[in-house]
Amino acid sequence: MIPPVSAPDFLVKAGWPGAAIVPLAGDASFRRYFRVLDGGRRAVLMDAPPPHEDPRPFIAIAEHLVADGFAAPRILARDLDEGLVLIEDFGDDRLKEHVDAQPDNEMTVYSRAIDLLVDLHKLPAADLPPYDRAVYRREVGLVTEWYCPAIGLAVDEDAYNCAWDSVLPIVEQSASPIVTVLRDYHAENIMLIDQPEAYGLGLLDFQDALAGHPAYDLVSLLQDARRDVPPEIEAAMLARYKALASPPADFDAAYAVLGAQRNAKIIGIFTRLWKRDGKPRYLAYLPRMWGLLERDLAHPALAPVAEWFATNIPADKRHQALQEFALA
Structure with a gap:
């Protein structure tokens, strides 16, 4: 380079x-x-x-x-x-490699990352554009724009948009505050640094920040596209966040909706990185992304979106499908 x-x-x-x-x-x-x-x-x-x-x-x-x-x-x-x-320069000690090498420290490091979000969400949002319906729709549309054509599927895009329109009000009408959403708050963008007053965590890759729902960055951290976060860590960190931040009763549903939204978006982005930008290495993450998306779709709040996926992208067209197609 x-x-x-x-x-x-x-x-x-x-x-x-x-x-x-x-x-x-x-x-x-x-x-x-x-x-x-x-x-x-x-x-x-x-x-x-x-x-x-x-x-x-x-x-x-x-x-x-x-x-x-x-x-x-x-x-x-x-x-x-x-x-x-x-x-x-924050050095080379990324959260991802740190906890992969020291799994006994995983709970402690993720707890610090949760505490950082709790305190960030206590503050007024930065002067940023809103994470609104137009952005949500544009992002989830990457699945039908890139993934479906890549595996030769013709799908009902109007029904897809209608399904999302039926579930996004759960986020938009939430009683949760509007906060600064970093949008890529995950293990490859968090550095371990010698600054205890800042949770010992250095933040990177936040230039696409928007003002939106606080559950989004939790999803980004705990349903990480690039590493498997153990289910017990995800559950413990969600419990920690809720104990410290006291979010409203609709928080779990909003977390599921934003999880499905983000994971669908990333499936589309990783496909685009291969097809448009010549970066096939991102295809290796798709099995994880489909697994996360399917788990979110199991939440009752996502029933209309889950039904669309079941009808339009059957199980044999997920997970390994795009990697096999790319290598054919």
């Missing part, structure tokens, strides 16, 4: 002349990341090239979170025209 040609000049202006630029990671978007090393100093260079990416939402949410006492990366330098941002 080669750094952008403008990176050295950017680093000179930022006060890091001659620093080494080492590939760090990419993600499911056009963003790329590099570690910048200069003697004892290190930082992370985000390459968010326009017009595909705009780093301004990341910067705004990072500064908002820091002001509220959470550990988002401090912004060290920026060049918005080039899409380059130099940010604080």
Whole structure:
């Protein structure tokens, strides 16, 4: 992975002349990341090239979170025209690898992640667009737009939209407060850091944040697309959240609806990453996603959506179907 040609000049202006630029990671978007090393100093260079990416939402949410006492990366330098941002380096100790290597610590680390959400949800939502019906509909539509054509299924899209329209009011009319929804709050975007006052957790990848229902980030954390969260951990963390946050009685139904919504969206996104962006590695996550989606659909609140899936995407067209199709 080669750094952008403008990176050295950017680093000179930022006060890091001659620093080494080492590939760090990419993600499911056009963003790329590099570690910048200069003697004892290190930082992370985000390459968010326009017009595909705009780093301004990341910067705004990072500064908002820091002001509220959470550990988002401090912004060290920026060049918005080039899409380059130099940010604080939280190291390499991601929650995913940490708990996979130390399963005895899983309950403790996830408890800290829940406590962070509880405190975030006590605060007024940031000045963000709403997570509303239009966004929900657009996201769940990725299943019919990408997954179904990929496996050769012609489905009833109007009935699909009607099914979601019948269950989304459970979320929209909830008595829960409107909060800052980070939207990708999961084990690969949470770093373990030496900042006890910030729960010892560093936050990443929140540039798509919206204002919405508090259950969404719980789903993101506990029904993780990239690792199997043990059912007993999910149950314990939900119980912990409810004990600390005292959500309204409709919370469990909203959690199921948002779980189904998010998991359906991710099935569509991972298919699109393969078909449009040439990233077939995301297909390996689909069996997990279908398992999570089916579990959410079993909730009585999701009955209309569950019926649509049973009619339009039968069991033999789920789980391994897309991987087998891709390899054919």
